[in-house]
Amino acid sequence: MSQSGLSRRRLLGLGAALPAAGALAACGGGGDGTTTIQFVAPEDPKNLEPVIRGFERANPGVRVKYTPVPFDRVNDVLQARLGAKDTEIDVFAVDPPRVSALAARKFLRDLSGYREQVRRDVLPGQDAPSYFRGRLWTMPIWSSTQFLYYNVDLLRKAGIEPPSSDPAARWTWERTVAAARKAQKAGAQYGLLFDQTDRYYQLQVLPASLGGGSGVSPHDELTPEITNPAWVKAMRWYHDLFADGLAPRGVSPDQMNVIFSSGHAAFFVGGPWDVGVFSAVTKLRWGLAPHPYFAGGRPVTPTDSWGWGVNPYGANADAGLRFVRYAALTKAGSLQTIATNPIIPANAAAFPTYRRELDRQGGDASAGAGALMDHELRHTAIHRPRTIGYIQFEDIMNKAFADIRNGAEPAARLRSASSALVSAWGQLR
Amino acid sequence: MSTREKARKPALTRIRHSPAGVALLFLAPGLLFLLVLRVAPAISAVASSLFHYSLLHDTTSFVGLDNYRTLFADSDFHHAVLVTLVFNVVINPVQIAISLALAVLLNQKLAGVRFWRALVFLPIAVPPAVSAVIWDVAFQPNGLINAFLRVIGVPAQPFLTSSDQALWSIMILCSWIGVGYWMMFLISGLQDVPASLQEAAQLDGANGWQRFWRVTFPMLRRPLAFVLVADTVSNFLVFAPVQILTNGGPENATNLVMFDIYRRAFTLGNMNLAQAEVVLLMLVTLVVVAVQFRLLRSKE
Numbered sequence: 001m002s003q004s005g006l007s008r009r010r011l012l013g014l015g016a017a018l019p020a021a022g023a024l025a026a027c028g029g030g031g032d033g034t035t036t037i038q039f040v041a042p043e044d045p046k047n048l049e050p051v052i053r054g055f056e057r058a059n060p061g062v063r064v065k066y067t068p069v070p071f072d073r074v075n076d077v078l079q080a081r082l083g084a085k086d087t088e089i090d091v092f093a094v095d096p097p098r099v100s101a102l103a104a105r106k107f108l109r110d111l112s113g114y115r116e117q118v119r120r121d122v123l124p125g126q127d128a129p130s131y132f133r134g135r136l137w138t139m140p141i142w143s144s145t146q147f148l149y150y151n152v153d154l155l156r157k158a159g160i161e162p163p164s165s166d167p168a169a170r171w172t173w174e175r176t177v178a179a180a181r182k183a184q185k186a187g188a189q190y191g192l193l194f195d196q197t198d199r200y201y202q203l204q205v206l207p208a209s210l211g212g213g214s215g216v217s218p219h220d221e222l223t224p225e226i227t228n229p230a231w232v233k234a235m236r237w238y239h240d241l242f243a244d245g246l247a248p249r250g251v252s253p254d255q256m257n258v259i260f261s262s263g264h265a266a267f268f269v270g271g272p273w274d275v276g277v278f279s280a281v282t283k284l285r286w287g288l289a290p291h292p293y294f295a296g297g298r299p300v301t302p303t304d305s306w307g308w309g310v311n312p313y314g315a316n317a318d319a320g321l322r323f324v325r326y327a328a329l330t331k332a333g334s335l336q337t338i339a340t341n342p343i344i345p346a347n348a349a350a351f352p353t354y355r356r357e358l359d360r361q362g363g364d365a366s367a368g369a370g371a372l373m374d375h376e377l378r379h380t381a382i383h384r385p386r387t388i389g390y391i392q393f394e395d396i397m398n399k400a401f402a403d404i405r406n407g408a409e410p411a412a413r414l415r416s417a418s419s420a421l422v423s424a425w426g427q428l429r
Numbered sequence: 430m431s432t433r434e435k436a437r438k439p440a441l442t443r444i445r446h447s448p449a450g451v452a453l454l455f456l457a458p459g460l461l462f463l464l465v466l467r468v469a470p471a472i473s474a475v476a477s478s479l480f481h482y483s484l485l486h487d488t489t490s491f492v493g494l495d496n497y498r499t500l501f502a503d504s505d506f507h508h509a510v511l512v513t514l515v516f517n518v519v520i521n522p523v524q525i526a527i528s529l530a531l532a533v534l535l536n537q538k539l540a541g542v543r544f545w546r547a548l549v550f551l552p553i554a555v556p557p558a559v560s561a562v563i564w565d566v567a568f569q570p571n572g573l574i575n576a577f578l579r580v581i582g583v584p585a586q587p588f589l590t591s592s593d594q595a596l597w598s599i600m601i602l603c604s605w606i607g608v609g610y611w612m613m614f615l616i617s618g619l620q621d622v623p624a625s626l627q628e629a630a631q632l633d634g635a636n637g638w639q640r641f642w643r644v645t646f647p648m649l650r651r652p653l654a655f656v657l658v659a660d661t662v663s664n665f666l667v668f669a670p671v672q673i674l675t676n677g678g679p680e681n682a683t684n685l686v687m688f689d690i691y692r693r694a695f696t697l698g699n700m701n702l703a704q705a706e707v708v709l710l711m712l713v714t715l716v717v718v719a720v721q722f723r724l725l726r727s728k729e
Contacts, residue, residue: 251569408680420505
């Protein structure tokens with residue numbers, strides 16, 4: 001009887017001890033006195049390993065535990081976890097146009113105390129999307145632009161002179177599509193692919209090139225403007241790419257660069273990170289040129305990339321902030337963020353090294369890529385709109401793009417997207 | 430020992446010696462989980478659905494039934510309800526009919542019947558997300574199914590990229606997962622039908638179909654009732670295949686209510702409106718299940 005009572009007590013004690021141990025582990029403190037920073041982002045773990053190791057070497061006693069989440073689910077995961085004031089995230093990746101929405105929801109720690117340091121250490125203009133209502137909420141880690149890549153052999157087979165890398169000789173979309181059709185007739189499976197098919201980041205520049213604006217009224221951040229003639233014309237053009245078979249339906253964005261690198265597409269619109277991908281494919285002969293624009297319109301290119309923010313409820317938010325400053329504001333940390341992931345660093349001191357590396361990485365194919373990237377960032381880059389309704393905007397627009405790609409009538413689909421935006425944004429007021 | 434402890438002891442002893450008390454003690458963990466995981470979230474959902482959070486002004490206000498009015502006036506919600514109803518009206522009878530047919534077939538004394546049962550049951554052992562990814566590859570324009578269709582002379586189909594075919598494609602996937610599972614319950618029901626009844630009917634001159642319809646089917650009412658209710662509830666709550674395969678598209682053709690709730694809560698960040706939709710889904714499911722129970726009971 002007494003033994004039975006003892007074993008019950010032991011059992012109860014164990015039951016009480018296990019949650020307590022879990023709670024201690026949840027606080028991020030290791031039994032050996034280490035502090036563990038919980039970091040969430042949509043990157044391949046190997047791409048972040050150098051900066052994590054570099055930070056840990058520079059900060060003995062601090063560890064960074066990285067949790068990757070799928071690119072398309074970052075917003076949902078953060079909304080669910082940060083909305084519940086989850087202390088298990090200290091640092092997380094933030095797409096710059098989402099800063100307003102996340103800051104308004106109090107998911108981000110105010111970093112305004114570092115605004116001068118950020119202004120001094122990052123490339124000019126790269127910190128702009130990190131501000132909301134005059135305060136700094138994230139630190140920019142990377143930036144981006146887009147190039148027009150081409151398959152040398154497919155173009156040669158079709159008798160097409162490849163586009164120049166000189167921004168002054170930039171091709172129009174009309175010329176690009178004509179060349180893509182010709183290449184397809186000569187044997188290319190596909191004519192023209194977008195790396196981030198159906199995503200606003202990639203497609204904003206189409207209506208913008210025609211003067212259609214960003215899709216958000218410049219006078220009211222919660223009023224959509226996506227039904228003007230420029231938007232309809234741009235989306236009609238996008239629709240026809242897939243209707244005519246120049247680009248494939250039913251293929252997810254992450255498979256697009258695989259199609260190009262396996263030699264099945266004549267043209268591909270993608271970021272500087274694709275230089276590394278294509279350079280690794282020995283059989284592929286490729287080149288790059290400036291991002292096209294519509295005839296009669298103006299050249300514009302996508303830009304921005306992930307910044308990192310600190311969760312105000314994070315158990316180790318202070319250590320997390322040190323990690324973010326290391327990655328964003330030191331040359332060593334910034335270079336480590338791109339060591340295995342060739343994307344433009346937002347850090348000004350790291351940028352020249354990256355520019356040289358970009359020229360070198362692809363051999364003859366990427367010669368001049370650094371100068372072209374520099375030109376695009378200075379002269380043609382446009383930020384995505386800053387609105388507290390950006391999350392709703394991106395979700396509704398991306399669904400509309402996918403439907404248009406799959407055959408929906410562009411003008412009607414833009415009208416229904418506009419109604420959905422009015423309804424969703426009405427809920428934010 | 431304090432007087433309080435003395436007073437408590439007889440009460441505990443009384444509970445230990447009362448059958449109802451013992452039953453309650455055994456049920457306590459289950460009831461606790463039911464309370465924490467089911468009842469409390471349901472109450473929280475109802476409460477949350479009566480509020481509105483303004484992100485622009487950072488204020489939360491009591492709005493009564495406004496969120497429900499918003500939903501009833503929202504064309505996306507109307508569409509989600511319609512899609513969910515069409516989905517359920519089609520998929521539930523189809524899944525149950527196929528499950529029953531398979532159960533009857535695989536309840537026969539056939540060679541390798543255990544192997545075939547395992548094969549039909551296997552998809553339920555695969556996580557729904559993995560099944561969805563496998564079918565995503567199969568449904569692609571250059572995927573396995575179109576390759577097969579081309580071999581038999583049928584033109585390639587758009588499947589998930591067509592607003593006319595996407596919902597049917599999701600139904601195929603859900604049925605592939607579900608029929609083996611429901612079949613097992615029906616096989617177990619078939620095995621409970623006394624052989625003497627079948628033999629008596631046979632002696633009375635009943636043919637195979639008559640024996641099934643007049644003897645087996647009525648005896649299957651209880652397992653069928655369970656399968657019908659459980660299958661309906663599970664099909665009202667379908668989520669993972671939609672999220673992975675179509676994201677509710679094309680043109681909202683697969684925007685089932687469960688996915689719509691998820692989208693409002695975690696993509697659009699409108700928790701109050703999503704909770705109102707949860708409450709409505711709960712009510713609709715309860716009504717459907719209650720009607721099913723009533724229909725089945727009235728025939729007993």
